[in-house]
Amino acid sequence: MTAVHQTAKLIRAFGRAYAKKWSFLAAFLAVFFVSLSALASLDLLPEAPEKAVEEPKVQANALTASVALAAPELPVKVEIPAIKLDVEIRNPESTDVATLDAALLTGAVRYPTSAKLGEEGNVVLFGHSSYLPVVNNEAFKAFNEIQKLEKGDRITVHGETATFVYAVREVTSADAESDAIPLVAEGHVLTLATCDSFGKKTDRFVVVADLVESYPLAS
Numbered sequence: 001m002t003a004v005h006q007t008a009k010l011i012r013a014f015g016r017a018y019a020k021k022w023s024f025l026a027a028f029l030a031v032f033f034v035s036l037s038a039l040a041s042l043d044l045l046p047e048a049p050e051k052a053v054e055e056p057k058v059q060a061n062a063l064t065a066s067v068a069l070a071a072p073e074l075p076v077k078v079e080i081p082a083i084k085l086d087v088e089i090r091n092p093e094s095t096d097v098a099t100l101d102a103a104l105l106t107g108a109v110r111y112p113t114s115a116k117l118g119e120e121g122n123v124v125l126f127g128h129s130s131y132l133p134v135v136n137n138e139a140f141k142a143f144n145e146i147q148k149l150e151k152g153d154r155i156t157v158h159g160e161t162a163t164f165v166y167a168v169r170e171v172t173s174a175d176a177e178s179d180a181i182p183l184v185a186e187g188h189v190l191t192l193a194t195c196d197s198f199g200k201k202t203d204r205f206v207v208v209a210d211l212v213e214s215y216p217l218a219s
Contacts (some may be wrong), residue, residue: 003202
């Protein structure tokens with residue numbers, strides 16, 4: 001077969017293909033949509049565009065970075081500007097009542113088995129409160145006025161290397177004998193608890209707050 005014949009044959013083939021272009025297009029679209037439906041039913045379609053999922057990931061990472069900025073450590077001081085509270089925190093290792101009572105004579109106390117700063121869970125701090133004028137030991141007034149805190153008030157707790165800021169979630173009164181404080185909690189929670197040493201057993205107040213930020217002391 002000469003080159004002319006080959007060329008003519010190709011031209012005719014192209015002409016037939018061109019004439020049937022709409023048939024080819026319809027067949028292609030039919031196959032495309034059938035394939036698309038099959039992939040969707042099997043949950044095999046590609047993920048959404050990268051930009052659509054990028055922003056939520058950035059926000060989540062920013063929150064995690066703030067919470068996990070410092071390694072878990074013991075609290076050493078608590079400050080609450082709204083009630084002008086500024087108290088040192090003791091960290092006894094034993095849950096023995098006599099040990100805890102002795103620690104309360106010098107300030108607020110972190111309950112030994114509660115969470116540390118930076119850990120997920122409940123950091124439980126408790127201290128005395130008293131309004132009697134004859135009480136000279138300031139440790140007996142460590143948590144005076146915490147019952148006056150309002151939702152959103154800030155509580156700052158300092159560790160050895162970092163500062164943790166919490167926002168008050170709720171303030172309640174409780175019975176010192178029947179109302180328990182959970183040591184396990186989701187997220188990063190702070191609980192302050194106190195009772196009037198010279199009052200009734202029901203004169204107990206509990207403040208629950210959630211972590212909003214943390215940063216190194218150097219900043």
